[in-house]
């Protein structure tokens with residue numbers, strides 16, 4: 001890329017950068033705002049409206065990639081997906097801290113894919129480690145208390161570990177940023193730069209919601225919709241809607257079942273993140289499988 005032209009940037013980069021700048025400014029000026037329950041509420045609404053739809057296209061992606069053809073195959077795909085997700089929930093219940101650590105590692109791998117076209121694998125790894133580690137660097141206590149809600153008191157160690165990873169990754173991010181600046185890769189430079197700014201000024205949940213809902217999810221959605229022939233787009237969006245609503249109903253049911261056992265913010269947080277972890281495993285396996293398949297197809 002040559003000189004910076006805003007119009008040449010992907011729409012999600014612009015939307016994310018604008019939201020991150022606004023959030024950093026407002027929270028930088030009024031650092032005490034946003035009670036925790038409000039942050040959790042914001043996270044819940046945004047994840048359902050903007051985050052879930054990007055996984056809701058998985059059945060369509062799987063069919064298109066040839067994982068199944070007939071209705072029976074579709075049923076099998078859905079059952080397999082749910083079974084994998086349930087297995088993750090079970091693993092979380094049995095080994096909450098190991099599950100959390102694995103979730104963080106899998107997520108780093110998954111989020112690194114956001115820069116697949118722009119960065120080399122080692123640069124992507126650093127970017128993803130910084131992405132997840134920075135909240136623990138700048139808001140150690142908040143991240144530790146979220147981890148304790150998700151995985152019990154021992155999870156403070158995971159927050160400390162993540163902080164160390166974040167510190168190293170932040171240091172390693174400097175040369176990556178310099179390289180992208182030298183190569184005039186404005187899109188990545190703006191995205192990573194704004195992530196750092198956001199991590200400094202926004203509490204972890206606000207930081208995550210702005211990244212996940214305004215950068216990660218829209219990027220994946222846009223790429224998938226671009227793959228669909230024009231005539232199929234309506235049915236694609238309808239499918240995303242149905243899957244999102246079905247997931248929402250399930251999540252609400254789980255949250256309602258858990259309700260007698262604790263406080264509302266804690267239950268919402270658990271349902272959201274353990275739910276995200278559960279969905280990420282089949283979602284990522286599918287992405288890996290389709291990528292492999294594409295790589296095997298002779299050009």
Ligand SMILES: CC1=C(/C=C/C(C)=C/C=C/C(C)=C/C=O)C(C)(C)CCC1
Pocket residue numbers: 103104106107110132133135143146204205208273276277280
């Ligand atoms: C819980 C938590 C974090 C990690 C969230 C992760 C790891 C989410 C992964 C979601 C995925 C993989 C979605 C798939 O599309 C942060 C941001 C470190 C800090 C705040 C608390």
Ligand SMILES: [Fe+2]
Pocket residue numbers: 054110216220283
């Ligand atoms: Fe994703």
